[in-house]
Amino acid sequence: MSKEPVAVVGIGQTHHVAARHDVSIAGLVREAAQRALADAQLTWADIDAVVIGKAPDFFEGLMMPELYLADALGAVGKPMLRVHTAGSVGGSTALVASNLISSRVHSTVLTLAFEKQSESNAMWGLSLPVPFQQPLLAGAGGFFAPHIRAYMRRTGAPDTVGSLVAYKDRRNALKNPYAHLHEKDITLEKVQASPMLWDPVRYSETCPSSDGACAMILTDRAGAARSPHPPAWVHGGAMRSEPTMFAGKDFVSPQAGKDCAADVYRQAGITDPRREIDTVEMYVPFSWYEPMWLENLGFAEEGEGWKLTESGVTELTGDLPVNASGGVLSTNPIGASGMIRFAEAALQVRGQAGEHQVDGARKALGHAYGGGAQFFSMWLVGADEPAS
Amino acid sequence: MTAASPPEVLRAPLVVEFPFTRSLGPVQSAFLTGLRERTVLGVRTGDGKVLVPPVEYDPVTAEEIRDLVEVAPTGTVTTWAWNPSPRRDQPLKTPFAWVLVKLDGADTAILHALDAPGPESVHTGLRVRIRWAGDRTGAITDIACFEPYEGKTGEAAGPHEGRFADMVTGIIAPARLDYTYSPGRAQTRYINALSERKTVGERCPSCHKVYVPPRGACPTCGVATTDQVEVGPAGTVTTYCIVNIKARNLDIEVPYVYGHIALDGADLALHGRIGGIPYDQVRMGLRVEPVWTEGGRYPDHYRPTGEPDADYDAYKELI
Numbered sequence: 104m105s106k107e108p109v110a111v112v113g114i115g116q117t118h119h120v121a122a123r124h125d126v127s128i129a130g131l132v133r134e135a136a137q138r139a140l141a142d143a144q145l146t147w148a149d150i151d152a153v154v155i156g157k158a159p160d161f162f163e164g165l166m167m168p169e170l171y172l173a174d175a176l177g178a179v180g181k182p183m184l185r186v187h188t189a190g191s192v193g194g195s196t197a198l199v200a201s202n203l204i205s206s207r208v209h210s211t212v213l214t215l216a217f218e219k220q221s222e223s224n225a226m227w228g229l230s231l232p233v234p235f236q237q238p239l240l241a242g243a244g245g246f247f248a249p250h251i252r253a254y255m256r257r258t259g260a261p262d263t264v265g266s267l268v269a270y271k272d273r274r275n276a277l278k279n280p281y282a283h284l285h286e287k288d289i290t291l292e293k294v295q296a297s298p299m300l301w302d303p304v305r306y307s308e309t310c311p312s313s314d315g316a317c318a319m320i321l322t323d324r325a326g327a328a329r330s331p332h333p334p335a336w337v338h339g340g341a342m343r344s345e346p347t348m349f350a351g352k353d354f355v356s357p358q359a360g361k362d363c364a365a366d367v368y369r370q371a372g373i374t375d376p377r378r379e380i381d382t383v384e385m386y387v388p389f390s391w392y393e394p395m396w397l398e399n400l401g402f403a404e405e406g407e408g409w410k411l412t413e414s415g416v417t418e419l420t421g422d423l424p425v426n427a428s429g430g431v432l433s434t435n436p437i438g439a440s441g442m443i444r445f446a447e448a449a450l451q452v453r454g455q456a457g458e459h460q461v462d463g464a465r466k467a468l469g470h471a472y473g474g475g476a477q478f479f480s481m482w483l484v485g486a487d488e489p490a491s
Numbered sequence: 492m493t494a495a496s497p498p499e500v501l502r503a504p505l506v507v508e509f510p511f512t513r514s515l516g517p518v519q520s521a522f523l524t525g526l527r528e529r530t531v532l533g534v535r536t537g538d539g540k541v542l543v544p545p546v547e548y549d550p551v552t553a554e555e556i557r558d559l560v561e562v563a564p565t566g567t568v569t570t571w572a573w574n575p576s577p578r579r580d581q582p583l584k585t586p587f588a589w590v591l592v593k594l595d596g597a598d599t600a601i602l603h604a605l606d607a608p609g610p611e612s613v614h615t616g617l618r619v620r621i622r623w624a625g626d627r628t629g630a631i632t633d634i635a636c637f638e639p640y641e642g643k644t645g646e647a648a649g650p651h652e653g654r655f656a657d658m659v660t661g662i663i664a665p666a667r668l669d670y671t672y673s674p675g676r677a678q679t680r681y682i683n684a685l686s687e688r689k690t691v692g693e694r695c696p697s698c699h700k701v702y703v704p705p706r707g708a709c710p711t712c713g714v715a716t717t718d719q720v721e722v723g724p725a726g727t728v729t730t731y732c733i734v735n736i737k738a739r740n741l742d743i744e745v746p747y748v749y750g751h752i753a754l755d756g757a758d759l760a761l762h763g764r765i766g767g768i769p770y771d772q773v774r775m776g777l778r779v780e781p782v783w784t785e786g787g788r789y790p791d792h793y794r795p796t797g798e799p800d801a802d803y804d805a806y807k808e809l810i
Binding site for chain 1 (some may be wrong): 501503504505509511512513514515516517518521529541546547548550552554575624659660664666670672674678682695700701702709710711719730731732733734735736738746749750751759763775788789790793803807808810
């Protein structure tokens with residue numbers, strides 16, 4: 104029996120900001136969920152199941168928040184699942200929801216991811232003082248910066264490429280009303296003059312800490328037929344993982360990322376991603392990850408990703424816009440960040456991205472990664488129902 | 492003759508603790524501020540039930556609910572469990588009963604502690620009242636506990652605006668996890684060897700890669716690593732970053748260099764601080780050796796050996 108086609112018919116986000124002191128976590132997720140329901144013109148009663156994701160519980164110190172959020176998400180009397188795959192969780196949460204529909208377990212599923220970073224301790228919540236180990240901790244930036252240096256050495260990329268990505272993403276964010284950072288007076292010079300935090304990573308090349316939630320309504324073919332707006336169709340989706348560290352691990356271009364992309368492209372019938380995919384929302388928490396993932400995802404040959412960035416291909420006006428929404432560099436409610444990538448990809452192929460719409464986008468890739476570059480989740484969405 | 496007993500596996504306490512903050516939203520804000528003012532608030536649902544403590548969204552209809560009502564500080568125990576040995580931060584220091592109390596005017600029960608002389612004095616249906624804390628801040632601990640009460644039944648629920656002067660909008664919610672940590676047999680061997688200033692990795696019998704530190708199994712092949720192999724002491728800086736942010740509870744001055752160091756004979760890099768050289772002169776390929784301090788369990792940092800830098804091709808597979 105063939106799989107049921109899956110359509111995205113509702114998308115909702117909060118206006119992401121540094122701190123939402125006016126709402127509880129329940130109030131925060133509620134906003135995103137209601138916007139998604141309104142977009143789909145559905146009510147709580149139309150939802151068969153809820154699939155929720157967030158980053159580790161110890162970020163906010165709230166254990167199993169999904170239990171107390173059941174009321175806020177209309178999940179009482181319905182199946183509710185929590186997904187957890189570190190920073191990639193927003194993506195894998197959407198994929199679990201999608202699989203519930205493609206397997207015909209449910210018809211219409213609400214999927215949602217969130218983080219309230221203002222009430223969390225994401226910097227040190229996972230950096231525990233483990234006994235007998237050397238207390239040498241450098242936070243997330245310190246973990247990823249050496250891999251960025253390795254990329255620069257391996258490819259010979261000029262050291263300005265990271266600042267170009269940050270400058271582009273922050274300008275794109277100005278066109279996205281939901282983005283957290285709206286730096287109206289941003290200039291390339293300001294990015295390049297910002298303080299070095301974890302050399303080679305500058306302050307303006309890192310993601311902010313945001314409070315936010317993102318929700319999507321996924322449904323089957325019959326649900327799509329009732330949708331008031333054009334749906335985005337899921338053409339392929341996959342997750343892959345690998346250990347944090349092992350002999351032979353390529354931190355610059357992890358094998359699990361390559362395998363995940365290959366699986367998605369196979370499902371979607373993509374043979375030349377650079378030509379066939381119109382826009383990408385990829386998880387770039389530090390600017391240099393744009394050229395790194397361009398290679399990992401097959402948009403450029405190994406060692407060539409930075410050339411796409413440098414030549415303007417990934418600009419909103421380029422022929423492969425990357426992070427038209429402003430990306431993780433402009434908005435980072437950690438647990439939600441992956442789902443925002445997936446949702447923004449869907450907005451693009453629905454033609455509903457507003458000012459940051461990529462002209463004529465028909466196929467878009469949403470990408471997320473997490474942990475020590477060890478969990479990957481991706482989906483490819485299209486404006487047309489996939490050929491079965 | 493008996494076999495030598497294996498060396499004891501290391502163990503140590505590990506406490507993880509943060510004072511998390513929590514924004515309350517409108518309903519919890521009214522509830523906790525109310526407790527400060529000795530007023531217990533519930534919320535009325537679409538089908539007319541009064542929930543105490545109140546919630547923001549109707550469990551039946553999923554609609555937002557804001558219809559606050561005041562209930563009595565007296566109620567009835569609906570079920571209970573005796574707690575013979577109170578733990579740290581529990582409401583009472585002496586043995587007490589955990590109780591679910593349905594306050595007069597409420598349709599649901601609230602969990603709290605009952606101060607009672609012993610389990611024989613507690614029963615379902617027992618009438619109780621709130622004992623208010625002397626110093627109230629707008630927290631669930633403003634109810635010190637419940638106590639047995641022989642008086643009349645409280646009034647039915649009445650509407651309440653939920654507004655007070657100086658509303659509490661956020662609380663601090665400390666979270667604390669108490670673990671006993673053990674690094675396991677393989678890492679115990681590694682740590683014990685370090686105390687003799689030796690770095691001992693373990694080789695995978697299948698792929699022959701040498702893991703430092705060892706984890707007891709090869710993550711690629713999924714088999715136990717048994718062969719112990721001394722590596723180093725010198726190694727090569729494969730990549731690094733210069734840290735300019737001071738870490739929490741860490742007594743290292745910034746900037747410092749956080750390096751990945753592939754010790755000679757190891758098949759993956761470990762992480763360490765590079766010192767003994769100005770931070771801006773550290774480079775990929777730099778040859779380094781460990782610097783030990785008296786009584787240290789691990790090298791304090793790594794410093795240049797003075798050898799020529801390693802050729803990129805010699806370590807590029809280890810990055």
